[in-house]
Amino acid sequence: MAEFVDQIPQQPGLAFEEKTHQYILNGTQVLPSVTTLMKPLSDTLYAGIRPETLQAAAERGTEVHSTIEDYVTLGITDISEARRGYFEAFLRWMKDYNVQPLSVEHRAYHPALGYAGTLDMLCTLSKSDTDPQVLTLVDFKTSATVNKMLTGVQLEAYEQMLAATGLQVEQKAIVHLQADGRYQMPVYRKNDAESWRVFMACLTIHNHKQKYK
Template sequence: MSALHFDEATHTYTENGVRVPSVTQILAPLNDLSFIKPDVLQFKRDLGTAVHKATELYDLGELDESTVSPLVQPYLDGWIRLRAELPFEILGMEERVFHPAHRYAGTYDRLVLLDGKRCIFDLKTGAMFPSYGPQTAAYKNAVEKASGKRVEGRYAIELRDDCTYRLHEMTDPEDWQVFLGCLALHRFKNKHAA
C-alpha cells in the first residue's frame, strides 16, 4: 500500500519515505520562465494558488465570497460561469496521485464526469503553455493506475481576468511520451548531478 505524503512548505512528495519528483518539476525544462521578472513570477504563482483555493472552496460549498480578493474574483467568476454553462459532476478534487511504475507524483485539480466520460480538468490563470498536454497526460495515467478506471478526456481550463474562461482540450497522442521523455531527462540529470 502506497503512503504518499506532500510537504506544503517545500512542495515535495515522498512515497513511503522516499522523495519522488512532481509532475511540475519533471516538466520544468519545457517552460522557460527566465524572461519573467522574479517578483512578477511570484505574483502570478500566488494569484494561481489563491484562485485554485477559491474555486475549491466554491465547489465544496464553503466559500465566503466576501473574503475573495478583487484580484481573484474575476477568475472565480469565470469558474462559476463555466460550472453553469458546462454541466459536469466532480468525482475528485485537488487529489494527490502517485504512479507506482514510473514513480512520480502530482496533484490534479479536478476529476470530472463530462458527457458520460471521466476527464481531468487542470485550472490555469496565466498563459497557455504546450506543457499542459504532457501535464494532464501525467495526471491521467496516475489516476488510471490508482483507480483502475479509464480517463477519457483531458482539459486545461483557462480562467481569465475578464470573468470568462476557455476550455482547451488536450488531444495530442504524443503528450504521454513527451512526459516520459522529460521524466527520463529528470532522472538522468539527478543521477549525474555534481
C-alpha cells in the same frame, strides 16, 4: 456518478510537504512532481520574465485554486476583489457544463514510474441536461495565455498516472479562467503519444541526474 467515485484511486501512503513542495511516499521515498520534471520546458518558456512577475502569477493561481477547493468541499467563498473575476469565470463554467465535481486537489502517483502530482479536478460534465456526463480531468489556469507545449505534456502525465491506477478518464481539458469573468475550455487528445514521449524524456533526464548526485 457513484460508479465514477468508486474508480478514483485512493493512495493513502502519499503525503505532500508544503514547505519543501515534495511528495513523500510511505514516509521515506521522495517522488518527483510533474511540475518539477517539466522544468526543462517551463524554464525555456519563462526565460527572461522578471521573477516578481512570475511570483505575482503564482500567488494569483494559488488564491484562485484555494477558493475553488473551498467552494467545492466546504461551500464557502473567500477571494479578494481583485481576483473575483476568475472565480466568477469558474462558476460560469460549472453552470454551462453542468459540472459535477468528484475530487479536487487530488494527489496521486504513478506506481511504476514513481512520479506524483496534484490534479485540480476530476469531474463529470456535459453540454446539456440530455447529453451523457463525461468523466473529465481538468486543470485550471489563470495565466494570460495557455501554452499548449506545457499543458499537453502536463495533462498527459496526469492521464497516464491515473491509467496506471486503473482509472481511464474520458477526456481532459484546460479551463482557462480570465479576470473579466470569461473562460475557455480547450479539450486535449487522449493518449497523446508525442506528449507522453516528451514527458518520458524529462523523467529519464531527471532519473539520470539523480544517479550522480
